[in-house]
């Protein structure tokens with residue numbers, strides 16, 4: 001979904017061949033995880049079907065398949081701009097799972113603190129990897145790593161707060177049993 | 178023992194302030210060249226642990242070993258000497274003399290170690306460029322920004338080429354960009370000099386610069402991240 005808008009965005013700047021689109025995508029977003037060619041062409045054919053892009057020009061290549069120059073349509077640009085203007089939904093999944101684990105630990109009389117500490121260690125481990133990426137990467141990679149780091153940090157603040165309120169939470173849960 | 182892989186070992190430390198127990202059996206082992214973060218909630222005993230390990234506080238019981246020597250057995254004089262020559266300290270506030278210039282502050286610990294005046298200032302000099310504060314040599318540290326002063330504090334701690342650097346919330350008063358810069362400098366300098374670093378922080382982003390973290394809860398070290406590898 002977001003890959004399709006990312007490609008549409010690149011085409012929003014100028015028409016491009018599939019190969020160059022992939023290269024551009026990888027240089028902006030895919031240093032860690034490049035986009036597969038298959039995915040580029042599958043996405044382009046979906047965008048073609050939905051009339052968000054069009055083939056502006058086809059060039060014969062001696063001995064190879066023809067090269068197609070893709071361009072964004074006005075429908076595509078409108079869709080892209082609507083997408084850009086709409087805020088993303090938050091993904092509450094991580095928090096839900098963490099909370100279920102805490103409550104389950106309490107229900108089973110297991111050490112919820114130990115679980116929270118382990119979770120914290122796992123988060124910091126990931127943050128450590130991202131910190132290396134940040135220190136060695138270019139500005140784009142650094143900003144993407146920052147985004148992930150701040151999210152992990154937010155999770156950890158929740159872990160710390162929960163940890164500080166564990167006794168109270170245990171009491172509440174046990175009295176409900 | 179001195180060729181042991183641990184530069185510091187603290188075993189079962191207990192320390193109370195009056196009726197308040199601060200450490201209740203805390204243990205910590207730090208390998209040579211390692212950067213370790215001590216984490217934990219406010220009041221959990223992180224600073225007390227750091228101060229005991231650094232020989233600033235005497236634990237009520239338990240042992241601290243530094244490079245094969247038992248700190249408990251050393252005289253106050255010997256411990257002071259060790260702290261001056263082998264230990265570097267960076268704290269959140271206050272270890273700089275605000276009326277002195279940046280270069281005086283960096284030269285001071287060297288002068289205390291009986292390094293000649295000329296040599297002390299010559300040693301202080303390259304740190305200004307290294308830490309991105311060149312031109313500030315003659316500024317009084319009391320008139321510098323928090324981030325600039327913290328770099329001076331870092332230079333001051335590292336200029337004696339300590340074997341081990343102890344830092345308590347070294348970025349505590351800085352915003353995230355300045356914290357990050359100070360941590361980059363700290364980690365780079367530590368790697369270059371092979372300095373071991375033990376740092377207290379409650380900030381996971383800071384802890385992520387360390388090779389591994391330990392967690393303190395109610396005066397005990399409850400968890401050590403053994404999985405984290407030293408990545409260089």
Ligand SMILES: Nc1ncnc2c1ncn2[C@@H]1O[C@H](COP(=O)(O)OP(=O)(O)OP(=O)(O)O)[C@@H](O)[C@H]1O
Pocket residue numbers: 194195197198199217218219220221222223224225226379
């Ligand atoms: N000099 C002191 N006199 C009396 N009590 C002290 C002293 N230093 C620490 N304590 C107490 O010992 C306990 C541990 O304090 P410590 O400073 O080690 O915590 P900390 O983990 O560093 O906390 P913070 O994150 O807030 O700095 C606390 O209950 C504190 O009140």
Ligand SMILES: [Mg+2]
Pocket residue numbers: 223224225345
């Ligand atoms: Mg403290």
